[in-house]
Amino acid sequence: MAQELIKGNEAVVKAAIMAGCRSFYGYPITPASEIAEAAARYFHESGGTFLQAESEVGAINMVYGAASCGERTMTASSGPGISLMQEGISYLAGSELPCVIVDIMRGGPGLGNIAPEQADYHQVVKGGGHGSYHTIVLAPNSAQEMCDLTFLAFELADRVRNPAIVLADGFIGQMMEPVEFPDRMVEPDDKPWAVHGDAETRKNLITSIYLSPEDLERHVRHLETKYALETDGIAMCEKYHTGDAEFLVIGYGIVSRVLKTAVDHAREMGIKVGLLRPITLWPFPTVQIAYEANYVKSMLVVELSTGQLVDDVRLAVNGEIPVRFYSRVGGVVPTTDELLTQIIKASEADHVRKVVPAAEESLWGV
Amino acid sequence: MYAKSFQRPKSLFGEFSRKSGDHLTTHYCPGCGHGNLHKYIAEAIDELGMQDRTVLVNPVGCSVFAYYYFDVGNIQVPHGRAPAAATAVKRALPDSLVISYQGDGDLAAIGGNEILHCANRGENITVFFVNNAIYGMTGGQMAPTTLLGQRTSTSPTGRQILEEGFPMHVSELLASLEGPSYIERVGLFDNKSRMRARKAVKKGLQNQIEGRGFSLIEVLSPCPTGWGLTPTDACNWVKENLLPVFPLGVIKDVTADRENWNRRRLEVTPERVAEVLGITHATAEKRTATWTDSNVATCYRDPRIKLAGFGGQGVLFLGKLLAEVGMREGFNVSWLPSYGPEMRGGTANCAVNISTLPVGSPLISDPSVLIATNRPSLDKFAPEVVSGGVILYDSSLIDTAPTRDDVEVLAVPATAIADSIGSPKVANIVMLGAYIGLTNVLPKERVVAVIESMTKKKALVELNIKAIDAGIEHASKAHVAEDSWAV
Ligand SMILES: Cc1ncc(C[n+]2csc(CCOP(=O)(O)OP(=O)(O)O)c2C)c(N)n1
Numbered sequence: 001m002a003q004e005l006i007k008g009n010e011a012v013v014k015a016a017i018m019a020g021c022r023s024f025y026g027y028p029i030t031p032a033s034e035i036a037e038a039a040a041r042y043f044h045e046s047g048g049t050f051l052q053a054e055s056e057v058g059a060i061n062m063v064y065g066a067a068s069c070g071e072r073t074m075t076a077s078s079g080p081g082i083s084l085m086q087e088g089i090s091y092l093a094g095s096e097l098p099c100v101i102v103d104i105m106r107g108g109p110g111l112g113n114i115a116p117e118q119a120d121y122h123q124v125v126k127g128g129g130h131g132s133y134h135t136i137v138l139a140p141n142s143a144q145e146m147c148d149l150t151f152l153a154f155e156l157a158d159r160v161r162n163p164a165i166v167l168a169d170g171f172i173g174q175m176m177e178p179v180e181f182p183d184r185m186v187e188p189d190d191k192p193w194a195v196h197g198d199a200e201t202r203k204n205l206i207t208s209i210y211l212s213p214e215d216l217e218r219h220v221r222h223l224e225t226k227y228a229l230e231t232d233g234i235a236m237c238e239k240y241h242t243g244d245a246e247f248l249v250i251g252y253g254i255v256s257r258v259l260k261t262a263v264d265h266a267r268e269m270g271i272k273v274g275l276l277r278p279i280t281l282w283p284f285p286t287v288q289i290a291y292e293a294n295y296v297k298s299m300l301v302v303e304l305s306t307g308q309l310v311d312d313v314r315l316a317v318n319g320e321i322p323v324r325f326y327s328r329v330g331g332v333v334p335t336t337d338e339l340l341t342q343i344i345k346a347s348e349a350d351h352v353r354k355v356v357p358a359a360e361e362s363l364w365g366v
Numbered sequence: 367m368y369a370k371s372f373q374r375p376k377s378l379f380g381e382f383s384r385k386s387g388d389h390l391t392t393h394y395c396p397g398c399g400h401g402n403l404h405k406y407i408a409e410a411i412d413e414l415g416m417q418d419r420t421v422l423v424n425p426v427g428c429s430v431f432a433y434y435y436f437d438v439g440n441i442q443v444p445h446g447r448a449p450a451a452a453t454a455v456k457r458a459l460p461d462s463l464v465i466s467y468q469g470d471g472d473l474a475a476i477g478g479n480e481i482l483h484c485a486n487r488g489e490n491i492t493v494f495f496v497n498n499a500i501y502g503m504t505g506g507q508m509a510p511t512t513l514l515g516q517r518t519s520t521s522p523t524g525r526q527i528l529e530e531g532f533p534m535h536v537s538e539l540l541a542s543l544e545g546p547s548y549i550e551r552v553g554l555f556d557n558k559s560r561m562r563a564r565k566a567v568k569k570g571l572q573n574q575i576e577g578r579g580f581s582l583i584e585v586l587s588p589c590p591t592g593w594g595l596t597p598t599d600a601c602n603w604v605k606e607n608l609l610p611v612f613p614l615g616v617i618k619d620v621t622a623d624r625e626n627w628n629r630r631r632l633e634v635t636p637e638r639v640a641e642v643l644g645i646t647h648a649t650a651e652k653r654t655a656t657w658t659d660s661n662v663a664t665c666y667r668d669p670r671i672k673l674a675g676f677g678g679q680g681v682l683f684l685g686k687l688l689a690e691v692g693m694r695e696g697f698n699v700s701w702l703p704s705y706g707p708e709m710r711g712g713t714a715n716c717a718v719n720i721s722t723l724p725v726g727s728p729l730i731s732d733p734s735v736l737i738a739t740n741r742p743s744l745d746k747f748a749p750e751v752v753s754g755g756v757i758l759y760d761s762s763l764i765d766t767a768p769t770r771d772d773v774e775v776l777a778v779p780a781t782a783i784a785d786s787i788g789s790p791k792v793a794n795i796v797m798l799g800a801y802i803g804l805t806n807v808l809p810k811e812r813v814v815a816v817i818e819s820m821t822k823k824k825a826l827v828e829l830n831i832k833a834i835d836a837g838i839e840h841a842s843k844a845h846v847a848e849d850s851w852a853v
Pocket residue numbers: 426427428429445468469470471472473496498500501502503504509
C-alpha cells in the first residue's frame with residue numbers, strides 16, 4: 001500500500017468507508033468539523049449518505065435509525081456535542097445497536113475552548129448516559145491509528161452489537177502523518193436481527209424498553225454478560241521500554257507522544273523509565289497495568305484533565321505502588337522538557353523513598 | 367380499543383404476544399384515538415400491499431408500544447427523535463415505507479427541532495401526529511397543544527397565555543416551510559370525520575410510495591383518560607373544543623408537483639470507492655531513508671522544523687510540502703498546525719518532523735530549524751531554537767536580524783526575490799529553496815516532483831521551480847560569504 005500524508009480527521013473518514021460504513025450523520029464543531037467535511041466529500045461519491053443533522057441530538061438518532069437497518073454508520077463530534085448525544089448512546093447500547101462515534105476532545109467545561117484536552121474521558125469511558133451499559137473506547141495516538149482504530153471500531157461494534165467510540169484529541173485529529181489505508185473494502189456480515197423492510201425481517205423489533213422489572217433485569221444481565229464475554233481479551237496497550245523499567249509513565253493520545261520523546265531523553269540520562277499507553281480505554285488494560293505494578297516502583301500518570309484516567313490506573317494498581325499524577329488543562333499541552341522534569345523528579349523520589357506518607361503524595365498533583 | 371372480532375387488517379397482529387398479560391386487548395384506554403388510527407394505518411398498508419416493506423418508528427408516549435400491534439418492521443426510538451431516526455431509515459432503505467408515529471408532546475415539544483428539519487428537508491416519509499392536547503403516557507400533563515384554560519396536572523388552574531403561551535399550531539407552522547408536500551388535519555370524533563381520516567392516512571402513505579416527499583397527518587384524537595371524560599364525552603369534547611382551535615382540512619398539498627423526492631444512493635463498485643478515496647495499490651517498494659552516505663551535515667539531520675508567519679504567506683502549505691517530500695523520500699514525518707483563534711488572529715505556524723526514527727512528540731518546543739516570514743514569528747520562536755540550530759527569515763519583510771550568536775542565521779530576501787521572478791506568492795517556495803540549498807536535507811528533484819503532482823498548471827509549476835532555484839542560489843552565495851558561521 002502507498003502511504004498518504006493525511007490528517008487524522010480525514011483518515012477516520014477514509015478508513016470508515018473502507019470498513020463498509022454507509023452513512024455519516026453529524027453536526028459541525030471544532031475540532032471535529034474536518035471529519036464531517038471529509039465525510040461530505042467522500043460518502044456520497046462512495047455510494048453512501050452524508051447528512052448534516054440539525055443538532056448532535058438529531059445526528060445520534062439518525063445513527064440510531066441507520067444502525068437499526070443493519071448498516072455500518074457513524075458520527076463525529078467533540079465535548080459539548082458528545083454531551084448532547086448521551087441519551088442516544090444509552091438507547092443505542094440498550095437496543096444493542098452497533099455504530100461508531102468519534103470524539104475529538106476540546107477544552108471544557110462549558111464552551112471551554114477548542115484546544116486539545118482529555119477531559120471527556122469520564123463521559124466517554126464511564127458512559128455519560130443513563131443505565132448500566134458500556135461503550136467500547138479506542139484511543140489512537142497517530143494518524144495511522146486514527147485509520148486503524150476506526151476500522152477496528154466498526155469490527156468491535158458489530159461483534160459486541162454496541163456503540164464503539166474513538167476518543168482522540170484536537171492534536172491527533174489535526175496532525176498530518178503518513179497513513180497506509182486498507183486497500184480492500186469490507187463487506188460487513190449480514191445482520192439478521194436488523195430491520196430491512198422485507199419479509200424476512202418483518203418480525204424484527206429494535207427496542208430498549210422492558211416494562212417489567214424482571215424483564216429489564218434479565219436484559220441488563222444479558223448486556224453485562226455480553227460485555228464480559230465479547231470483550232474478553234480485547235484490552236490493548238502499547239509498552240515502550242518497560243522490560244527493565246523501574247518506573248512507568250502512563251498516558252494516551254497526544255500525551256503519549258510527548259511522553260515517548262521524554263522517555264527517550266530520560267533513557268539517555270540513564271533513568272530506567274518505561275511508557276505504558278492504553279490503546280483501549282474500555283475495556284481498560286487493567287491486567288497489563290497490574291502486572292507491571294509487580295515490577296516497577298511507581299507510576300506517573302500524565303493527562304490533559306484534572307484526573308480521570310488516573311482513577312482507572314489506581315484501581316488497576318490497587319494500592320500496590322504509588323501512582324503519581326501530573327496534568328495540564330485548558331488546552332495547554334506539556335512540552336517534552338516539562339515531562340522530562342517530572343520523570344526526573346519522580347525517579348529521584350523513588351531512589352530515596354522507603355515509605356512515602358500518604359499525605360506527601362498529594363504534593364505531586366499539580 | 368378495537369375488539370379482535372371485526373375484520374382485522376393483516377398488518378396488525380391477531381394476538382398481541384409482545385404484550386404482557388392479556389393478548390387480546392390493546393393497552394390503550396377505552397375510547398382512545400390511538401386504536402382507531404392504528405387500524406386505519408394498517409388497512410392502508412394492506413391496501414397498498416406494503417406490509418413487508420413497512421418500517422414503523424415508534425415514539426415515546428402512549429403509542430410507544432405500537433409494535434405490540436403492528437406486524438411490520440419496528441424500531442422504537444428516544445422521545446421526540448422519530449423524525450431523525452426515520453430520516454436515516456429511509457436513506458438506508460429507500461424502497462421501504464417509513465412511518466413516524468408521534469404524539470403532541472413527542473413531536474411538538476421535545477422533538478420540535480427534529481420534525482422541523484425533517485419536514486424542511488422534505489424527507490420522503492409519512493408522519494402521523496396524534497394531537498390529544500395532553501401528555502397521555504405520563505399522566506395528563508400540559509402539551510404544547512393544550513388549549514387555553516384547559517386544566518392539566520401541570521396547568522392546574524388552566525393554561526394561561528402569559529404563563530404557558532398559546533396552543534401551538536404545528537401543522538400550520540410546518541406548512542409555512544417549503545419542504546413538506548402534504549399536510550392535513552383530521553379528527554376522530556364521529557363517523558364522517560373518521561372516514562376523512564382514513565382517506566388522509568392512505569394518501570399520506572401513497573405519497574411516499576410515489577416519491578412525492580414529506581407527508582404529515584395531524585389527528586385530533588380523544589384521550590378520555592387524560593381529559594377525565596367518558597369515551598362519548600371525549601368525542602364531543604374534540605368536536606366542541608379542539609375543532610374551533612385546530613380546524614380540519616388540507617393545510618398544504620403540493621404533491622401533484624412533486625416527483626422523485628426519494629433519495630437514492632449512487633451505485634458504485636468497490637474499485638470506484640477506492641478511486642474516490644484516492645487509495646491505490648503501491649507500485650514501488652516503500653523506501654526507507656537514512657542520512658548515512660548523504661551529503662547532509664550531521665547538524666542538519668532529523669530536523670525539527672518550525673515554520674511561522676502571517677496567515678496567507680503559505681507557511682502551513684510549506685510545512686505540508688516538506689513533510690510530503692520527506693515522506694516520499696522514506697523518512698518518518700509529522701506535520702502539526704497551530705489552530706483556532708490563533709490562526710484567525712493572522713499568524714499561523716506549524717511543526718514538521720523529518721526523521722529516520724519514528725516520530726515521538728509531533729509538537730516542537732525546541733526546533734532545530736526556524737523558518738520565519740514575519741517579525742512577530744521571528745521574535746516569538748527565535749529564542750526557542752536549539753543551540754547549533756538554523757534560522758531562516760524573510761529579510762524583505764523583517765528588518766532586524768535575530769540577535770542569537772549560537773545558531774546559524776540565513777537572511778533570505780524571499781519576497782523581493784519572488785517579486786523579481788514573477789509573483790510575491792512564491793516567497794514561501796523561495797524560503798524552501800534556501801532551506802534545502804543550505805542543508806541538502808531534501809533533493810530538489812523530489813520537491814519538484816511533489817509540486818508537479820499537486821498542481822496541474824504548467825505555468826505555476828515553472829514559477830515554483832524558478833523560486834526553488836532562486837532560493838538555492840541565494841543560500842549557496844550567502845553560505846560562501848558567511849563561511850565563518852559554520853558551527
Ligand atoms: C427525555 C425524556 N423526557 C421525558 C420523558 C417522559 N415522557 C414519556 S412520554 C411523555 C409525553 C408523551 O406525550 P405525547 O407525546 O403527547 O403522547 P401521548 O402519551 O399523549 O400519546 C413524556 C414527557 C421521556 N421518556 N424521555
